[in-house]
Amino acid sequence: MPDVTRTQDATHTKGATRTKGAERAKGAERAQGAERAQDSERAQDSERAQDSERAQGAERAQGAERVPDSVTALRSPEAARTYWDARHRDRDDLASGGHIGLDRPGNEIFYAVRLGQLLTLIGDLSSPASPLFVLDAGCGKGHFARSLARCGHHVDAFDTSEEAVTHARAEGGGPRYARAALDEWRSPWLYDVVLCVDVLFHVLDDAEWRAGLRNLASLVRITGRLVVTDENTEEPVARGDYILHRPIAAYRAELEPLGLRHTLFRPYGFRENRVGFHVFTRTS
Secondary structure (H helix, E strand, O other), rough: OOOOOHHHHHHHHHHHHHHHHHHHHHHHHHHHHEEEEEEEEHHHHHHHHHHHHHHHHHHHHOOOOOOOOOOOOOOOOHHHHHHHHHHHOOOOOOOOOOOOOOHHHHHHHHHHHHHHHHHHOOOOOOOOOOOOEEEOOOOOOOOOHHHHOOOOOOEEEEOOOOHHHHHHHHHHOEEEEEOOOOOOOOOOOOEEEEEEEHHHHOOOOOOHHHHHHHHHHHHHHEEEEEEEEEEOOOEEEEOOOOOOOOOHHHHHHHHHHOEEEEEEEEEEOOOOOEEEEEEEEOOO
């Protein structure tokens, strides 16, 4: 007679083995499914991160600053003055005149990079007996004006924003400050260097831009330099509601008849920012 007990035990053993095998197969399948899901999620996260980085890079490359939706195009001097007064009142000493898309450490670097470039353009010669006469047009809260005064230069500085000028005067540091628009400043003397840093591309009205630029040119002595900042572009480039980069040809058209020749363009070299220093030297 067959050993029924052994047969049953064998059957149970085979069934248990098959069950365990099935469970292991299912477990492996679930593990593989979970791993595939994690891989897919990681891939999606990586793709989203890359998309975000590309978007941020594109924005930085354009030099676009984030501005409130309520800010309208600054087509009139009154609208511009209102905007800049609010910006200088509401933001710190760096972001108010720097890049509002950067945090404070970023703006510290941004200011330091531009100041370093400025000093190489102005030169390293200074003397209390014979200082360079420098005009900082659109000085904001006076960061560059104070820095240049510390280097021994005689600095005049003005801005259209009363808020900015009040802050600059409170800081002291040597410069003589005043409130004026670009086309309004008058001086009893001419300047060795006239600076206009990150101002002219915020002037959207062409007539106002031309008047301001021509007035600044009139303040440069023979062999002196007018240093303005803009992109080095061949076509006008508008960015957002309050930035208009004009082509170098537009600057030349205004300045060459006044005796100033374009002698240099030096980019900031700060991240993806395309703006730089245009130097015009008075030759006649």
